[in-house]
Each structure stands twice: as C-alpha cells, then as structure tokens.
Amino acid sequence: MDEQATDPATEAFVAHRNLLFTVAYEMLGSAADAEDVLQETWLRWVKVDLEQVADARAYLVRITTRQSLNRLRTLQRRKEAYVGNWLPEPLLTAPDVAENVELAESVSMAMMLVLETLAPTERAVFVLREAFDLGYDEIAAAVDKTPAAVRQIAHRARRHVDARRPRQAVPPSVARTALESFRQALETGNPQGLLDVLAPGVVLVSDGGGIKQAALRPIAGADKVTRFMLGGLGKNKLPMEVAFTVINGSPALLVHLDGELDGIMAIHVEDSRITGLYYVRNPEKLSHVESETPLTLR
Numbered sequence: 001m002d003e004q005a006t007d008p009a010t011e012a013f014v015a016h017r018n019l020l021f022t023v024a025y026e027m028l029g030s031a032a033d034a035e036d037v038l039q040e041t042w043l044r045w046v047k048v049d050l051e052q053v054a055d056a057r058a059y060l061v062r063i064t065t066r067q068s069l070n071r072l073r074t075l076q077r078r079k080e081a082y083v084g085n086w087l088p089e090p091l092l093t094a095p096d097v098a099e100n101v102e103l104a105e106s107v108s109m110a111m112m113l114v115l116e117t118l119a120p121t122e123r124a125v126f127v128l129r130e131a132f133d134l135g136y137d138e139i140a141a142a143v144d145k146t147p148a149a150v151r152q153i154a155h156r157a158r159r160h161v162d163a164r165r166p167r168q169a170v171p172p173s174v175a176r177t178a179l180e181s182f183r184q185a186l187e188t189g190n191p192q193g194l195l196d197v198l199a200p201g202v203v204l205v206s207d208g209g210g211i212k213q214a215a216l217r218p219i220a221g222a223d224k225v226t227r228f229m230l231g232g233l234g235k236n237k238l239p240m241e242v243a244f245t246v247i248n249g250s251p252a253l254l255v256h257l258d259g260e261l262d263g264i265m266a267i268h269v270e271d272s273r274i275t276g277l278y279y280v281r282n283p284e285k286l287s288h289v290e291s292e293t294p295l296t297l298r
Contacts, residue, residue: 009046012056019057019132020064022107026127027068028075029088029112031288037067058138065124065142072120083210085218087278088112089285090247090264104249106131109278110166110268112248113205117164118157125150126157167270169250175269176244176251182267182274183242183253191226198222199273204229209282212263225277247289254289261286 013020020041024034041063053059079086088109105111106127115123124143128134129150136147136154143150169175178197185193204225208214219228238258245254245264253265264286268276280286 008050009048012050013042013045013060016057016060020060023061023064023127023132024068025091026106026112026115026131027065027123028072029116030075030285031089031091033071033075034068037064037071040067058141061128061132061134061138062142065128066144069120069124069143072123076120083208084214084216085205085207086116087205087207087280087285088248090252090266090280090289092289093246093249095246102131104172105169107248108166108169108250108268109248109266110169110276114161114164114166118160121145122153122157122160125153126161129154130158130161166268166276170269170272172251174272175267178269178272178274179244179251179253179267183244186229187240187242189230191230194226194229195222197274198225199270199275202273202275202277204277204279206279207282207285209284211283212281214279214281245289261289264289 017038020038021034024037025031028034028037041060044063044067045060048059050056091107093107115126118126121143125139128139128142129136134142136150139145139154140147140150145153181193181197184190185197200222201220202222202225204215204219206214206219213232215228219225241256241259243254243256245252247264247266250266250268252267255262255265263279263281266278266280267274268278
C-alpha cells in the first residue's frame with residue numbers, strides 16, 4: 001500500500017480522478033459507464049512512460065475523452081432501443097456542488113438532456129471547452145481534430161446548446177423551498193398544492209426503462225402533470241416515504257415505497273416554480289444512489 005501511495009502514476013490518477021469522472025459523466029450521462037471509462041483510462045495510464053508526459057492532467061483528460069467517445073457511440077445504439085424516455089443516471093452529489101452555480105448547471109438533469117442532442121464529437125468539445133475551460137489545442141489532441149476544426153465545432157455546439165438550454169437555475173434555497181411544497185402536496189394528495197408550485201408549462205419526464213411503469217412520452221402542462229402524479233404515486237396503497245437529497249448538483253427527492261427505493265425525482269426551478277420534473281424509476285439506474293458516498297466533482 002505504501003509503495004502504491006508513492007507511485008507517481010497512482011498519485012497523478014488519484015489527484016485528477018474527480019475531474020476525469022466528471023468529464024466522462026457529462027459525456028455519457030451514466031455513472032456506471034463513467035466508472036468503466038475510468039477503469040479503461042487507468043489501464044492505459046499505467047502503461048505510459050511518465051518521463052514523456054509534460055502534463056499529466058492533460059494526458060489523462062485526453063485518454064478519458066477518447067474512451068468516452070468510444071463508449072458514447074455504443075450507448076447511442078442502446079438508447080435507440082430504449083423503452084420510453086431516457087434520462088441520465090442520477091448522480092448523488094455533495095451539497096457543495098449545488099453552491100457552485102456553473103458546475104451544478106453543467107451536471108443538472110436539464111442540461112444533461114440538452115447535451116444528449118449533440119453529436120458525440122460536438123458533445124466532447126462542448127464539455128471540455130465550456131465546462132472545463134480547456135484550450136483549443138488541448139481539446140484538439142483529445143478528439144483528434146485540428147485546433148481550427150475544434151473552434152468551429154465549439155462555436156456550432158455552443159449555438160446549439162444556447163438555443164435549448166434552460167434558464168439559469170435559482171439558488172439552492174429557492175429550489176429546496178419549491179421542492180418542499182411539492183413534497184407536501186404529493187404526500188397529502190393535494191392537487192391545488194401541486195398546481196401552486198408547478199409552472200403552467202411544466203414538463204414531466206419519467207424513465208422506467210421498460211422495467212417499471214412510466215409515461216412513454218413527456219407530459220406537459222400543470223394540470224396533466226398533477227393528474228399523472230396524483231393518479232400514480234398519490235394513489236399508491238403502499239406506505240410512501242419521501243426524503244430530500246442532492247442529485248446532479250440540485251435538491252431532489254428520494255421516493256421509497258414500502259421501504260424500497262422506487263425512484264429519484266429531480267427538478268428544475270425558475271422564478272420559484274417547478275418547470276421541469278425528472279423521475280427516474282429504472283432500477284438499473286438507481287443502484288449507485290443509496291450505496292455510494294456523495295461525490296465532490298472536479
């Protein structure tokens with residue numbers, strides 16, 4: 001253990017591990033696949049002659065990006081066959097992530113869904129440039145393009161995202177207040193309470209992965225979302241427990257039915273009202289949530 005702790009390759013990898021995980025997660029939307037990418041990155045990193053490496057961070061980001069791009073193309077084929085809506089795998093994050101506005105937005109459910117609309121290389125360039133402020137030369141080495149091509153890709157990706165990105169999220173305290181009102185209305189089956197906290201144009205996206213029941217398409221409008229929520233969870237005969245947590249840098253709810261985790265409810269709030277609801281019920285995407293320590297990203 002002592003020998004491993006002083007090994008330069010191990011020290012460099014551990015020092016940048018959070019950064020590498022966040023790069024992979026923002027590119028893939030899957031914590032499980034991000035962990036696999038880190039394992040692949042490590043296996044390649046230990047074979048590198050460190051005397052030839054001028055910047056360990058840049059080199060590791062390059063390996064991680066390339067492995068993420070390879071896996072992203074495989075994931076796209078899986079998503080094409082996915083049953084119903086696909087949502088990112090919820091990421092249990094430390095409370096301090098929510099205090100970093102730019103970081104919290106970059107991993108939010110709403111932004112992750114916008115990133116899904118980018119082509120693989122565009123997504124890699126956008127993440128590395130906008131979320132991590134890497135230089136064009138460094139990004140070019142990671143995606144195997146010229147710096148001039150990367151500049152064009154970055155401009156195109158930024159324009160694409162800006163046209164679709166949600167308005168900047170409210171402070172965590174405001175989101176927490178809206179979430180508390182939502183929780184109380186849901187637990188008491190109060191339709192007016194839900195209507196008061198939901199924006200008129202709220203959109204609910206639920207992901208059961210074909211394993212658990214979920215709406216196959218997004219549900220839009222406060223009335224429809226209220227009916228769906230109260231007609232589903234609100235009428236469930238099993239004992240329901242709803243607890244606060246922090247998911248993808250924002251306040252969220254852990255929903256337990258009869259003592260078992262049923263799903264994660266993430267939200268997007270604008271002007272103190274909920275504009276986006278993201279309910280992940282697919283059990284294959286929930287295995288990390290209760291078993292892992294909250295992550296401090298980057």
